[in-house]
Amino acid sequence: xxxxxxxxxxxxxxxxxxxxxxxxxxxxxxxxxxxxxxxxxxxxxxxxxxxxxxxxxxxxxxxxxxxxxxxxxxxxxxxxxxxxxxxxxxxxxxxxxxxxxxxxxxxxxxxxxxxxxxxxxxxxxxxxxxxxxxxxxxxxxxxxxxxxxxxxxxxxxxxxxxxxxxxxxxxxxxxxxxxxxxxxxxxxxxxxxxxxxxxxxxxxxxxxxxxxxxxxxxxxxxxxxxxxxxxxxxxxxxxxxxxxxxxxxxxxxxxxxxxxxxxxxxxxxxxxxxxxxxxxxxxxxxxxxxxxxxxxxxxxxx
Amino acid sequence: xxxxxxxxxxxxxxxxxxxxxxxxxxxxxxxxxxxxxxxxxxxxxxxxxxxxxxxxxxxxxxxxxxxxxxxxxxxxxxxxxxxx
Numbered sequence: 001x002x003x004x005x006x007x008x009x010x011x012x013x014x015x016x017x018x019x020x021x022x023x024x025x026x027x028x029x030x031x032x033x034x035x036x037x038x039x040x041x042x043x044x045x046x047x048x049x050x051x052x053x054x055x056x057x058x059x060x061x062x063x064x065x066x067x068x069x070x071x072x073x074x075x076x077x078x079x080x081x082x083x084x085x086x087x088x089x090x091x092x093x094x095x096x097x098x099x100x101x102x103x104x105x106x107x108x109x110x111x112x113x114x115x116x117x118x119x120x121x122x123x124x125x126x127x128x129x130x131x132x133x134x135x136x137x138x139x140x141x142x143x144x145x146x147x148x149x150x151x152x153x154x155x156x157x158x159x160x161x162x163x164x165x166x167x168x169x170x171x172x173x174x175x176x177x178x179x180x181x182x183x184x185x186x187x188x189x190x191x192x193x194x195x196x197x198x199x200x201x202x203x204x205x206x207x208x209x210x211x212x213x214x215x216x217x218x219x220x221x222x223x224x225x226x227x228x229x230x231x232x233x234x235x236x237x238x239x240x241x242x243x244x245x246x247x248x249x250x251x252x253x254x255x256x257x258x259x260x261x262x263x264x265x266x267x268x269x270x271x272x273x274x275x276x277x278x279x280x281x282x283x284x285x286x287x288x289x290x291x292x293x294x295x296x297x298x299x300x301x302x
Numbered sequence: 303x304x305x306x307x308x309x310x311x312x313x314x315x316x317x318x319x320x321x322x323x324x325x326x327x328x329x330x331x332x333x334x335x336x337x338x339x340x341x342x343x344x345x346x347x348x349x350x351x352x353x354x355x356x357x358x359x360x361x362x363x364x365x366x367x368x369x370x371x372x373x374x375x376x377x378x379x380x381x382x383x384x385x386x
Contacts, residue, residue, distance in 0.1 A: 100332045101325050209328065216320050223367060224374050255382055261374055266316075269381035270309040281310060288314050292321045299325070 007068070009185050013133060013245055013275050020182055023068050025137075025190010028170040029061045032197055035166030045159055049204040052093035053163065053197065059084040060124050060196035064189030077188075078121045084196045085120035089113045094203050101209060101299035120199045123215065126222035127195030128188060132243075132264050135179035136279045137186055140217065140286040141194055142171045147214045147290035148198070151207045154297055160205045167197055180276035209300065210293035217285045221263035228261040243268055250274055309381075316377060320370055327366050331359045 002008065002021035009022040033054050040050040063080045066072060072080065088094060096112040097105045108115070131137035145168035152161040171194070177184045186194070202211040212219070240258045242265035243251045253268035267273070267281050335358045340347050 100328050102329060103332050106332055106336070213321055213324060216317050216324075220320060220370055220374070223370060227367075227371055253378075253382065255386070261378055266313065266374060266378055267309060269378050269385070270312075271385060273306070277306065281306070281313070284310060285313055285317060289317050289321070292318070296321075296325065 007187075009187070011134070011182065013243075013251060014181070015245065015247070015249055020185050022185045023065065023187035023189045024177070024184035025174065025186025025194060026061060026065075028138075028167075028174045028186070028190055029057055029193040029197070031170030031173070032163075032167050033057060035169070036163055039162045039166065043159065043162055045162065048091050049093040049160075050163075052088045052091045053200045053204060055087035055091075056084045056120065056200045057193050057197045059087070060120075061189050061193035064187065064192035067188040067192075078125050081121035081124045081192060081196070082117055084124065084192075085117045085199075088116050088120070088200060088203060093200075095206050097206075098208055099206070099300040101296055116203055119203070120196055122219075122222075123199035123202075124192045124195035126215070126218040127198065128191035129222045129225055130218045130263070130282070131186065131191050132262070133180070133275050133279050133282075134182035135175060135276070136282050137191055137194070138171055138175035138178045139279055139283040141198065142168060142175055143283060143286040143290055144198055144211075144214055145171055147293055148201060148205065148207065148211065150290075150294065151210045151297055152205050154294075155207065155300075157205055157207075160201075163204070164201050167194075167201065180279060210296050212293075213296050214286070214290040214293035216289040216292070217263055217282065224261040224263070224266075228259075246272055251278060312377065316373060319373060323366050323369055327362050331362055335359055335362070 002023060003019075007022045008019040011018045011020050036050050036053055039045050040047055060081060063072075063077065063084070067077055094112060094116055096107060096109045098108055098112065099105050127137060127141065130140060145164045148164035149161050149168065152158070152164065174184075174186070174190075178186060198211070198215075202208055240256045240260070241254060242260050242262045244254055246252055250272035251264075251268055251274070252272040253265045259265070263282065263285075264278055267278050273281075335355055338351060338354060338358070340351060
């Protein structure tokens with residue numbers, strides 16, 4: 001349908017520059033929203049966090065659709081994504097008691113809502129920045145969802161684990177079509193809403209620190225990118241690219257000092273690799289950071 | 303295969319350093335900075351303590367980011383130079 005409507009993007013890391021349907025990540029968003037409503041109806045989950053999750057994810061998806069159809073400015077997009085955090089704060093779908101490794105639970109009554117307003121746009125945009133290659137976002141976010149389920153089960157939050165399980169199911173179905181060579185792209189709509197969903201589920205499930213650790217590859221990638229280009233810039237606004245496509249279809253890191261520093265450039269710094277090999281390394285790194293998050297849970301005292 | 307394992311080992315080491323810096327940073331913020339108090343009490347004391355905690359915590363955050371940035375740059379340019 002998207003192809004007929006002309007909602008397509010160019011697969012930049014292929015020699016034949018194929019056109020691929022965009023915005024298909026909305027399928028994951030719809031799958032999560034539908035599953036969350038079913039979970040509230042049939043598993044007796046509390047309505048307030050479900051409503052906060054649905055509103056947060058829908059708002060982020062709407063911002064993503066606006067960005068896909070008519071690009072938003074690089075500064076406006078993160079500002080708009082803060083709106084996605086508002087339902088969580090207004091509905092009070094959070095607990096201001098945060099578990100810190102080695103120290104126990106800390107009360108952050110005033111600071112916590114501010115952290116929520118900062119965290120949702122940071123996570124949504126860092127997921128958006130971690131989608132340079134086929135299957136990178138869907139693969140790493142599937143791993144993050146699996147990590148979330150494990151953390152929640154280990155901490156005894158059994159009913160909350162249903163929501164990331166719904167996200168994992170939707171993501172795995174999407175990954176089948178998004179993996180190398182991609183048949184569909186998630187688009188900004190998919191990336192932002194999945195990032196917002198991960199942020200909202202982290203807050204609702206009270207697994208902030210382990211998820212901060214699990215998301216090290218995403219957060220460091222976003223930080224390296226922003227600091228190397230000197231602030232918020234869209235891909236189209238960057239004249240220097242972090243990687244280049246070679247004639248044999250492999251990718252190589254560029255040597256230009258002005259090119260952005262990204263995780264993919266760090267992976268390729270040692271030598272060229274195929275696109276799917278780079279994505280596999282990204283997924284392995286997310287698995288390692290998820291395991292470190294698991295280790296961190298052992299140090300949490302509630 | 304060996305090349306992929308080599309680069310994976312370096313990147314995993316970077317991830318572990320970032321993890322340690324986060325855990326250590328959180329410990330410093332919540333055990334040291336959040337325990338700061340003033341020897342005297344008046345109307346201004348809670349505000350001074352609050353602002354000092356926010357500023358010192360932000361400094362720890364900036365220190366994290368600087369360490370990550372330096373390490374990533376060091377890794378990237380060392381590898382790129384070796385490749386040349």
